[in-house]
Amino acid sequence: MKALAARRHHPMALLVILLLALVATGGLYVAFQPRDAQAEAYTEEDVQAGEALFLANCATCHGRNAEGLTDSEGNTLGPSLIGVGAAAVDFQVGTGRMPMQASGPQAQGKPAQMDEEQTRQLAAYVASLGPGPSVPDEEALDTSLGDAEAGGEIFRVNCAMCHNAAGAGGALTRGKYAPALTGVEPRHVYQAMATGPQNMPVFNDTNLSPEDKRDVITYLESLEETGSPGGISLGSLGPVTEGLYAWTIILTLLTGCAVWLGAKAK
Template sequence: MNALAARRRHPAAIALLLMLGLLVTGFAYAAVAPQPAQAEASSTEDVAAGKKLFVANCASCHGVNAEGRATGVDDQIAGPPLAGVGAAAVDFQVGTGRMPMRQPAVQAPQGTVQFDQEQIDQMGAYIASLAPGPAVPSEEDVDPADGDPAKGGEIFRVNCAMCHNFAGSGGALTRGKYAPSLDGVSPKHIYEAMQTGPQQMPVFNDANIAPEEKRDIIAFLKVIDDAPQQGGHALGSLGPVTEGWFAWFFGLGILIAISVWLGQKSA
């Protein structure tokens, strides 16, 4: 008993107990932690074809193995590493024409899509093979008919309106960046943007906004797209900025024109 008590009082016993506790905690977390959505297993042919497309069109910025590449100027990054971004990020960036970028810029604007959907899926399969990441959502995940627009509006106003405007019309941010308009954006790309957080947008994973809540947001934006403008022209739904500009430009212009006309008539 004395020998056992001496071992318990040994200074190394505390460190061993801490290491054992950390190991047990790590294994327990790995067993119960939620896993990110994974794409369905892709064929080796799709992965190989996707890698060829990637090397030919994306490697100049993102590296041959998607490891990322710096410009060499003040350690700026030309293209970030892509391991772990998932097929959803590829589908969004390439499927909206933002990638490949035509030239370096503060933000990648939406442009003409340069690849067909099969090629986009192949590049997504290659990127997904590098590390686990968000998968492309199913049609059921993004179907606005299954969402609740009222709930989606509440979630959108809390999480998105400060950048994208209350009606999803977009808005300016700092240093030349901007939140793009969501008018006419496909439900799939809206869902993928929330999953992957493109540009300066934060990532809204399933722990932050549940899949059904993402669908509610899509339903809300679809209602806004289809809603008639009962009050006349919406002026971009940008609020007092465009309304004030309209009042000054047209209202003041009309008053000046009337003043000139009255002056000429009296003369």
């Protein structure tokens, strides 16, 4: 005890105490942090199969270790996938955006090139590289528990400026666009909010809780169920297309009347 007391005032004592405190804090964080239920379902065989799929289909752009690649001019060929999580893989591969069909300003949705098992294995491999958003469970996608009215308010505040209030999509800059949200699987909508693909911002659980995301999905489903209250949707683009159609019809009728009156006067 006397030896310990004598070393209390050693110049390194404070540093040792600080290091011990950091180790203890890190250990407690790892022990008590919520575990990813979806990631726990992956086996070592899933990860190994996913790595083989990654090397065969993705490494050309994303690098053999998923660290990302750039060309000689510094342009990004494929971003790093470390820490993007299983949700990003399930979204990009499940919607056919990856592997990309051709280089362009934005990856376009198309029929998926991999089946569900291959997508799951690829997601398992990427999830093993670093923590990230997981594939949502069934409860997070159960729209019977959602609130369409609350979801509509969230959507109009956060999403309508790009996707349109009716989820019809819209044009962005430099050849990019916000896709239409009709016919999109609920899990892909959830994953898009959680991972922020393309130009979309990331809405993590701090910004939008899982319940908020479920409400948004419920709102989108309600739009598909109710359809267009006015009949013809005209692209759901609001007064611009409505005015264009109105002026086109009115001007056509006026022109027709003027031609008819002119012909009758003769």
